[in-house]
Amino acid sequence: MSYPNDLLSTRAVVKPGLYAVIPAAGLVNNVVPGIEGCKISIVASPKLGAGFVQYVVRAGQGGKTTAAWAKEDRIEAFLYCAEGGCRVSVQGETRTLNAGGYVYAPPGCGLEFAECLEGTVLLLYKQAHIPLKNFAPRIHWGNSNDIPYRIYDDMENVFIKDLLPLELGFDMNMHILSFAPGGCHPFVETHVQEHGAYVLEGEGVYLLDERWMTIKKDDFIWFGPYVPQAAYGVGRGPFTYIYSKDCNRDVPL
Template sequence: MPYPMDLLSSRAVIRPGKFAIVPPEGLVNNVIPRFKNCKISILVSPKIGASFVEYLVNVEPEGENLQGFGGEGIETFVFCLSGQIKVKSYTESEFITLDGGGYFYCPPSDYMCFKNDSGEVAKLLLYKQRHDHLPGYEPKAVVGNVNQIESCDYDGMESVQLKDLLPSHLDFDMNMHILTFSSPGCHPFVETHVQEHGAYILSGEGLYNLDNEWFPVKKGDFIWFGPFVPQAVYSVGREPLSYIYSKDCNRDAKI
C-alpha cells in the first residue's frame, strides 16, 4: 500500500442507528472462516444497528466457500457484479453459473456454496439475515439475472425504473430490487418507513437526502438506511443513477 499523496480525508458518513455512507476508498479486508482466496469487506452489520450483514467480495481465481454460508435459519443472497462464479445450495449436487447481473437466493434451511474456476477475479455482493419464519410458508431457492428482468415504472414515474429480483409472496420476508433514475430524476417524495435498506450504487451520481441532510454519492458507494430515516435522491450525473438494494417485507412489526 503506497504512502498517501495528500492529507487524509474521507467521504464516509457514519450515524449509528440511523444511516451510513460507506465509500470504497476506506474499505479494508477481513479474514472470515470458510472463505478461501477471497478479499472480503464487511459493508454493514448489527454493530451499527442493522438487522443484516452485507459484504463486498473479490473472489480470486480458485477462490471458494464450499463448506457453506448461512443456513440454520439464516437466508443468504449473492449478486455477481462482474466476472463469473458457480453457486449452489450445500444439499444440491449441481453448480449454477452466474455472470455479471446474475444472482442466487439460498433459503434459510440450506447453506450457500460457491467457487471461482473461471481464471479471473469475480466481484460479488453477499448478504445474510435471519429469516422471520411464517408458519405455512417456506421460501425456495431462486436463480436469475437482472438483464433478463423487465423493469416497470416506479410509482408511475417513467424517469424511475424498478426491477424486483425475488418473488413478492409471503414465503419471502425480504426482497432485492434495482432502482434506476434517469438524469435528471428523483423520488416522488421523501420516504419515511419502517423498512431497512442496504444499497450498493451500480452506476451514476446523486444527491441523497438522509435524515434531512443532503450528501453526494456515486458508483461504488454503499448506503445503509435505518428504520424510519427520511430518504430521497436526485440523480445528478451524466449517466443514470442505479443501485441494488435490500428490503425487509411481508411481515408485521413485532412488539
C-alpha cells in the same frame, strides 16, 4: 497499498443506528473463515444497527468458499454477482453466474461459490428469517439482465426491478432502482423498512435524515427504520443501485 498522495480524507459518514455511507476507498479486508482467495469487506452488521449482515467480496482468480456460507438453521442468504463470474451451489444445484446473476438460499441451505474470475465482485447478504405459518420461501435463481424494468410510481425517468418473488413466503426482497439523470424519488420516504444499497453505476445525491450527500458507483448505503430518505440521479448516465428490503411481515411487540 502505498503512501497516500495527499492529506487523508473521506466521504464516509457513519451514524450508528441511523445511517451510513461507506465509499469503496475506505473499505478494509476481513478474514472470514470458510472463504479463500477474496478480499472481504463487512459493510453492514448489527454493530452498525443493521438487522442483517452484508459483505462486498472482491475475488481473485479461483476465489471460493471452503464451507457453505450462511448455513445456520434460521439464516437466509442472497448472493449477487455485480461483476465478473463464478460457479455457485445451493443444496447440490450448481450454476454459473455472470454479472447480474443471483441466487436466494432459504434458511438452513447456505450457499457456496468457486472458480471466480479475476475481478469478480460479489454481494453476500444474510439475515434471520421470520417464518410465517403455511408459507415458506424456496431457492430462487435469476439474472437481473433478464428482468425488464418497470416504471416506478408513474415516473417515466425512474425504473425498478424485483429480483425475488412477491410472495408471503419471502420476508425480504432485493430490488434494483435506476434513475435517469434528473430522476428522483416522488417524495421523501419515511418508513419502517431498513435498506442496504450498493451502487452499481452512476452518480447521485442522497438525502439521509437531514443531510444530502454525493454518492457514486461502488458506494454502500445503509439506513435504519424511519430515517427520511430520497435520491436524485445526476451526471450523464443512469444512477443505479441494488438494495435489500424487509417485507411481508407484521411488527412483533
